[in-house]
Structures are given as C-alpha cells and as structure tokens.
Amino acid sequence: MKDEAKAKVMKPDIFDRVMGWKVFRPLNPFYKKYKQPLLYLFFGGLCTVVNIVSFWLGENIFPPLVANIFAWIISVAFAFFTNRTWVFASKESHLGLEATKFVGGRIGTLVLEEMILWIGIEILGVNTMIVKVLGQIAVIIGNYVISKWVVFT
Numbered sequence: 001m002k003d004e005a006k007a008k009v010m011k012p013d014i015f016d017r018v019m020g021w022k023v024f025r026p027l028n029p030f031y032k033k034y035k036q037p038l039l040y041l042f043f044g045g046l047c048t049v050v051n052i053v054s055f056w057l058g059e060n061i062f063p064p065l066v067a068n069i070f071a072w073i074i075s076v077a078f079a080f081f082t083n084r085t086w087v088f089a090s091k092e093s094h095l096g097l098e099a100t101k102f103v104g105g106r107i108g109t110l111v112l113e114e115m116i117l118w119i120g121i122e123i124l125g126v127n128t129m130i131v132k133v134l135g136q137i138a139v140i141i142g143n144y145v146i147s148k149w150v151v152f153t
Contacts, residue, residue, distance in 0.1 A: 015031075015086065019032075036087060036148075040083070040087045040144055043087055046082070050075045051074070052132060054070060054074045058071055064128055072113075083152065084102075087152075092152075105143065105147065108142070109138075109139045109143050110139075113135040113136070113139050116138060
C-alpha cells in the first residue's frame with residue numbers, strides 16, 4: 001500500500017512532462033529545484049489576469065470596491081483549484097477544511113487590497129488600474145505565505 005501511495009506522489013504532472021521535452025531539458029535542474037515557487041508564479045500570474053479582467057468587467061457595472069469583491073470571488077475559486085492541484089499538490093482528504101483555510105487567508109488579503117484601493121483611489125486619487133496592480137502585488141506575496149505555511153502544509 002505504501003508503494004502505491006509513493007508511486008502516486010511521484011507520478012509526473014503535465015509540467016514535469018513538458019520540462020522533459022528536449023528543448024527544456026537544460027532548464028530541468030532549475031525547474032526541479034524551484035518547481036513550487038515557479039508554478040506559484042505561473043498560476044499567480046494567471047490568477048492576477050483573471051482578477052484584473054474580472055475587475056475591469058465588474059467596474060462597468062459596480063463601483064470599484066464592489067467590482068473588486070466580484071473579481072475576488074472569481075479569482076479565489078480559480079486560485080484554490082490551481083494551487084491545490086498543481087502548485088502544492090495537496091493530498092489532504094478534508095477538502096472542506098482546506099478550502100475554509102484558503103478562503104479565510106484570502107479574506108485577509110482581500111481586506112488588505114480593499115484598504116490599498118480605498119486609500120489609492122478615494123483618498124489619493126490615483127488611477128484605478130494602477131492602484132489595482134499595486135494591490136495585486138501585495139496580495140500575491142501575502143497569498144503565497146498563507147498558502148505555503150497555513151493552508152497546504
């Protein structure tokens with residue numbers, strides 16, 4: 001039984017297979033050493049795009065702070081499944097507990113981003129999208145720390 005579990009853990013994912021292509025083989029040692037942070041950056045970048053596009057779409061319907069919550073809901077769902085599946089390769093059987101910790105951490109960084117947006121847009125009068133991108137940088141850093149050391153331990 002232990003050998004089956006070990007074989008399952010070691011089974012290469014799609015990213016491992018792509019890195020096995022001849023063109024990427026010279027990068028393979030770097031990839032293997034830094035796989036988790038590289039995948040987090042990749043999916044974090046995709047999540048940021050999802051968040052910003054959702055925010056942009058939502059801003060046409062809602063005020064900026066409400067549009068941010070709309071974008072947050074969509075991007076958190078995307079992030080949970082990509083982080084759970086590929087970045088941290090979680091084997092946790094209690095999906096609900098993991099999702100609760102994940103959403104709880106993301107609520108914390110949502111509050112941080114809402115404060116950044118409110119200060120930047122409402123108080124300082126900076127361009128909405130500039131403030132949104134700066135807020136996303138703070139969120140990405142906070143989310144990685146929470147995901148790595150609290151959620152997917």
